[in-house]
Amino acid sequence: MRTVHPMPDQSAVTPLRQPLVTVDKLTVDMPLGRSGSSVRIVDGVDFSIGVGERVALVGESGSGKSLTARALMRLDRLARLSGRVDFDGTDLLKLSDRDMGRLRGSSIAMVFQDPMSFLDPLMTIGDQVAETLRIRGVGKAEARKRALAVLDELGVDRAAERLDAYPHEFSGGMRQRVVLAMALVGEPRLLIADEPTTALDVRVQDQVLDLLDDVSARRGLAVLFITHDLGVVAGFAERVMVMYSGRIVEDGEVASVFAKPSHPYTQGLIKAVPRIDQDLNTLYAIPGAPPPPLARPNGCPFHPRCDQRFERCDKDLPALLQVGLSRVACHLHDGQQHDRHPHDRKGA
Amino acid sequence: MLAFRAYSWFLGRRLGLTLLTLWGLASLVFLMIKLMPGDEAQMAAGADASAAQIEAVRERLGLDAPVIMQYLSFLGRLLRGDLGTSIVTLQPVLADLEKVLPSTLELVFIAMLLNLAVAIPAGIVAAYRQGGVFDTTSRITAVMLGGMPAFWLALVLQYVLGSVWRVVPISGQQGYGMNSPVVTGAPTLDALIAGNFAGFFDTLHHIILPAAVLAALFATQIFRTLRAALLGVLRSDFIMAVRAKGATARHMLVRHALPNSLNPVLTLSGAQAGAMIGSAVLVETVFARQGIGAYMFNAVAQKDAFAVLGSVMFIGTVVCLVNLIVDILQLLVDPRIRAAQLGSQGQ
Ligand SMILES: Nc1ncnc2c1ncn2[C@@H]1O[C@H](COP(=O)(O)OP(=O)(O)OP(=O)(O)O)[C@@H](O)[C@H]1O
Ligand code: SF4
Ligand SMILES: [Mg+2]
Numbered sequence: 001m002r003t004v005h006p007m008p009d010q011s012a013v014t015p016l017r018q019p020l021v022t023v024d025k026l027t028v029d030m031p032l033g034r035s036g037s038s039v040r041i042v043d044g045v046d047f048s049i050g051v052g053e054r055v056a057l058v059g060e061s062g063s064g065k066s067l068t069a070r071a072l073m074r075l076d077r078l079a080r081l082s083g084r085v086d087f088d089g090t091d092l093l094k095l096s097d098r099d100m101g102r103l104r105g106s107s108i109a110m111v112f113q114d115p116m117s118f119l120d121p122l123m124t125i126g127d128q129v130a131e132t133l134r135i136r137g138v139g140k141a142e143a144r145k146r147a148l149a150v151l152d153e154l155g156v157d158r159a160a161e162r163l164d165a166y167p168h169e170f171s172g173g174m175r176q177r178v179v180l181a182m183a184l185v186g187e188p189r190l191l192i193a194d195e196p197t198t199a200l201d202v203r204v205q206d207q208v209l210d211l212l213d214d215v216s217a218r219r220g221l222a223v224l225f226i227t228h229d230l231g232v233v234a235g236f237a238e239r240v241m242v243m244y245s246g247r248i249v250e251d252g253e254v255a256s257v258f259a260k261p262s263h264p265y266t267q268g269l270i271k272a273v274p275r276i277d278q279d280l281n282t283l284y285a286i287p288g289a290p291p292p293p294l295a296r297p298n299g300c301p302f303h304p305r306c307d308q309r310f311e312r313c314d315k316d317l318p319a320l321l322q323v324g325l326s327r328v329a330c331h332l333h334d335g336q337q338h339d340r341h342p343h344d345r346k347g348a
Numbered sequence: 349m350l351a352f353r354a355y356s357w358f359l360g361r362r363l364g365l366t367l368l369t370l371w372g373l374a375s376l377v378f379l380m381i382k383l384m385p386g387d388e389a390q391m392a393a394g395a396d397a398s399a400a401q402i403e404a405v406r407e408r409l410g411l412d413a414p415v416i417m418q419y420l421s422f423l424g425r426l427l428r429g430d431l432g433t434s435i436v437t438l439q440p441v442l443a444d445l446e447k448v449l450p451s452t453l454e455l456v457f458i459a460m461l462l463n464l465a466v467a468i469p470a471g472i473v474a475a476y477r478q479g480g481v482f483d484t485t486s487r488i489t490a491v492m493l494g495g496m497p498a499f500w501l502a503l504v505l506q507y508v509l510g511s512v513w514r515v516v517p518i519s520g521q522q523g524y525g526m527n528s529p530v531v532t533g534a535p536t537l538d539a540l541i542a543g544n545f546a547g548f549f550d551t552l553h554h555i556i557l558p559a560a561v562l563a564a565l566f567a568t569q570i571f572r573t574l575r576a577a578l579l580g581v582l583r584s585d586f587i588m589a590v591r592a593k594g595a596t597a598r599h600m601l602v603r604h605a606l607p608n609s610l611n612p613v614l615t616l617s618g619a620q621a622g623a624m625i626g627s628a629v630l631v632e633t634v635f636a637r638q639g640i641g642a643y644m645f646n647a648v649a650q651k652d653a654f655a656v657l658g659s660v661m662f663i664g665t666v667v668c669l670v671n672l673i674v675d676i677l678q679l680l681v682d683p684r685i686r687a688a689q690l691g692s693q694g695q
Contacts, residue, residue, distance in 0.1 A: 034479065075588055093502050098596075105594035117585040122682060132593040166683040181595065 017050030018189055019086075020222050021072065026083035028067045030076075038080060039293050042068050043246035045083075046320065052220040056233040056254070058269065059243035060290050068243070069192045072224075073108050074100050087190075109183035113195040115175035118288065119167040125151075125178050126163030130224045132186040150181040154211060173204035177211070184215060190222045198228065209236060230273050234258060242266045245290055245301040252326025262328040264308045271347040300331065309333060354690035362675055366668045371423075372663040377657045378422050382415070384653060391653050394435035426464060431661060432487065433652030436646065441658030444643060449662065450533035452639035454630065456624045458536075458555055459562035464617065467567040471574030472601055487575075490568040495687040498627060502561045502634040509557060516557045519636035558635040562627055566620045573616050577609035584608075610681055618674035622667035 015227050028042035042064045049055050057065050072085055074092065085092040087107065090194065092100060109132075112118040120128060127134075129151060130143035138146070144163065151159035154177040164166060165183050167175060169244050176196060183191055197205040213236060227235055233240050240257050240263060242250040250263040260265045268286035290304040291297055297304055299314040306313065320329040381388065389406035397405070406412065410421055425432075431441035474483040493501070510518035517523070521535050528535070528542035536555060539547035581587065582605055590600045625640065634643030640659055646662070648654035679686050 048446075070588075073592060075591055089645070101594045101596055103594070104592055109567060110589075110592045112585060112589060114585065118589040120586045120590065120604050120608065123683060124603070131595070135593060135595050168684055168687065182589070186593070 001191075002282060009039065017053060019048040020051045020053070020088060022048040022084070022086040023072070023260070024084040024086070026071060026081065026085060028064070028071050028076075029080040029082075030067070031078055031080075033103045041246055041293050042071065043251055045243075045248055047241055047248060047251060049222050049224060051189070052222050054216065054223045054225060054237045056225045056227060056237035056240045057243060058227060058230065058233060058240060061228070062290055062293075064241045064246045065243055066194055066294075069110070069224060069226055072190075073104055073110060073190065074095065075104075075110070075217065095298075102136075105183075105186055105188070106187040108190045108191045109186060109188035109191065109192065111176075111179050111183045111196045114199040115172065115179045116167065118179055119175060119274065121167055124164045124166055125170070128167075129178065129181045129185055133183060136186075147181065147185055152182050153215070155183075156181070172200050173207060176200060176204070176208050180208070180212065180215070186220070187219075188221070190224065191224075192224045193215060194226045196225075197232070212236070230258075230269060242269065245296055246293060247301065247329065248320055248327075249302070249329045251320070252324075253327075256325055260325060262323055262333055263302075263330045264306045264332075265302050268305075300329075349636055349671070351690075357447075357691075358679070358689055359676075362672055367671055369668050370665060371478060373661065374423060375419075377661055378419055381653065381657060390436070392432065395651075414675055426661070431658030434581050434647070434652055434655040434658075436650050436652045436655065441655050444655065445640065445658065445662050447533055448643045450537070450641050451535060451637065452536035452625065452628050452641060453666075454536055455555060455559055455562065455628055455632070455637065455639060456621065459559040459566070459624060460617070460621060462559055462563035463567045463570060463620070466563065467570035468574060468606075468613070471525055471571045471578060472606065474571070475575045475578035475605075476597065476601060478579060483575075486571065490571050494568040494572075498561070498565050498630055499634060500562060502558075504633055505557060505561055506634065519634075521554045521637050522547065522551050523554075554637075558631045558637060561634075562624060562631050564623060565627060569616060569620070570613060574609060574613050577612050578605055580592045580604050581608045609687050611678060614674050614681070621670040622663065625663050625666060 001346045006243055024046055026042060026045045027040060029038040029040050030130070031038045036286055045068055047055075058170070067076065067079065071079060071081050072087075072092070074081065083093065083299070087103070095103070119125075123131075126144060126147055129147035130138075130140075133143035133146060134140070148159055148163060151163075154175050156162065156174055162169075167178070170178065180196070196212065197208050200208060209232060215221070223237075225233075227233060237254050239252065240250075240254050241248050242257075242263065244265050248313065250257065250261065250266045252262075257266060258270065261270055263332070268284075271284045274283055274284060286305055291301060291304070297314065299312070299316055300309070300318050303309045303313040310331070316331070316335060317331045320327050321334055323333045375452050384391070387402075389409065389411050392409060393402045393405040410418060413421075414471050429442050431445070432443055433439065434441050437444055446501045470482075472484050474480075476487050477483055506518055517673065522539075526539075526544075526547045528539040528544045528547050531541050536548060536551040539545075539551050587600060587605060590604050595603075628639060629641035629644055631637075632639040633645050636642075640663070644656060644659045646652070679689060
């Protein structure tokens with residue numbers, strides 16, 4: 001279904017298309033209680049998303065995917081952000097709160113993981129979907145009409161009758177459609193989907209994914225799709241970015257990354273995907289756990305778990321460099337001559 | 349029509365519950381009368397009644413009959429609105445209460461408005477800017493006010509604002525010559541009804557300090573409760589979703605965070621309405637206002653048992669009604685409670 005685009009040159013990963021968002025050295029610091037000190041969760045992330053492009057962001061729990069995504073919309077009130085987030089030529093991190101508010105919902109919208117907890121239990125579905133428009137001064141009747149149209153488009157059955165129903169009266173799958181409608185009604189150009197199917201049961205997951213696939217294609221919507229599920233990445237995204245401990249460690253076309261992952265962490269993630277023919281006892285898991293943000297090891301943050309590490313790995317932090325059509329942050333691929341003596345290359 | 353039936357069913361149930369509570373309260377009052385030391389006929393007739401008068405009262409109240417018959421006739425009298433006769437005013441207690449209660453209810457109503465009008469915005473700002481200057485100062489103020497004895501606060505404010513700065517009258521409820529014809533018995537309302545604007549502002553001027561004292565005693569609780577509820581709600585996911593739609597802070601707070609934090613505040617203010625009538629006893633005494641406070645104060649001082657118990661009965665009724673209103677408000681705010689209580693899907 002998806003095609004690998006021919007690359008005109010090797011200087012960049014995406015710019016086949018006009019970039020819509022360009023993120024440059026983005027950091028996110030979260031305060032530690034009331035102490036005044038803070039912890040760096042996202043540590044200098046660069047990437048861009050083209051107009052209409054679908055990019056997946058993967059990585060283990062706690063790697064900073066959600067905070068990165070929310071930083072694009074400046075949604076965490078407590079987070080301290082630095083770097084640049086260029087959206088269509090404006091640096092979002094420099095906007096006033098008021099101007100940022102105008103962009104939310106209309107230029108960048110978000111769908112969240114748990115559709116129940118992301119809906120206000122006291123407000124009707126119709127009002128919540130129309131709210132994005134009402135906030136911008138669209139009249140009541142008009143906003144309701146457009147809300148209904150989107151709900152209809154998303155396959156909420158008997159949508160007209162159920163505009164005045166409350167979230168607790170909807171099933172999980174229907175709620176996720178409502179949340180998606182809330183995001184789409186403002187006609188955004190970028191949709192951030194933070195694990196939108198994780199809380200749903202498998203059958204409903206597929207429906208919601210198909211729907212997302214459909215509507216984003218129809219609207220030429222760029223999507224940043226956060227997920228744990230590499231199977232979903234293969235079906236949905238054109239490009240995948242792998243995040244580890246607050247940094248992007250690999251970024252490339254889905255087909256090429258899956259066929260030939262460069263970073264040992266990506267290799268581990270792919271190896272850990274269970275296959276149907278696999279015996280349960282042979283399921284692979286990357287040994288160890290990601291470091292807590294306050295105790296990142298020196299050098300490559302992955303080195304305590306890496307089966308290909310060598311002596312530079314615990315000293316220098318590998319930069320994210322262009323390697324073929326991808327970008328990779330690993331000393332194995334930084335083009336320097338190494339006296340390689342990987343400890344144990346059973347993974348290669 | 350289904351909804352209408354569900355609502356009537358709910359209201360019927362709640363009214364039944366209210367009546368049951370009042371019945372319990374009445375029984376308690378009856379028990380108290382029976383357990384009071386001394387001869388009941390003597391009490392009802394007054395301290396300096398002659399033996400013949402006492403016997404007449406005994407006959408009239410049926411005090412020779414078995415207790416169970418007395419209980420039934422007591423309930424019967426209550427149903428007819430007969431709360432007994434005050435030995436001080438020699439009037440039916442109900443007639444006395446009709447005279448004094450409106451003034452108290454007016455005081456409590458204004459105090460409740462002040463209470464909510466200050467505590468709710470303060471709670472919102474404090475929670476939204478948690479740890480900020482406003483939050484810190486208002487929390488300290490709340491702790492100080494909350495720990496202050498009520499009469500002391502009343503006396504200090506009376507002294508400072510009334511005697512030293514003279515911005516408000518020290519006591520009373522209206523100035524000389526400011527009276528309006530009595531319609532409801534609530535002076536501010538009566539002045540409005542009479543179109544007596546000078547009188548209206550005069551009564552407001554008199555009521556503002558006692559109402560503020562009463563409000564201050566209760567506003568700290570509302571502030572703390574709302575602030576805590578809001579802090580929880582502001583951390584919840586749907587608030588982030590609302591922000592992601594581009595809502596302003598104001599819209600998010602007023603349309604989403606506040607309604608979702610209102611439940612504990614409603615419950616609390618229902619309980620406060622009753623407690624405020626209780627505290628009005630003190631405030632009315634300090635500020636020399638007419639009202640159920642002064643009435644009960646006198647009744648207790650003069651061992652006017654029926655006046656005291658009648659007042660208790662009346663206050664209990666008001667508290668029950670306020671709680672009924674709170675139940676209905678909660679129903680209106682939360683569709684989930686509606687679904688649970690009305691048995692339908694809240695529509
Ligand atoms: N409000 C917060 N204050 C402090 N630390 C936070 C806050 N939110 C998240 N973190 C920390 O930031 C790190 C990354 O969080 P984030 O939610 O971005 O991870 P994630 O990659 O989305 O994980 P998951 O797959 O579990 O959703 C975690 O270690 C988490 O503990
Ligand atoms: S830099 Fe070294 S430790 Fe890090 S992933 Fe590459 S090989 Fe492994
Ligand atoms: Mg997350």
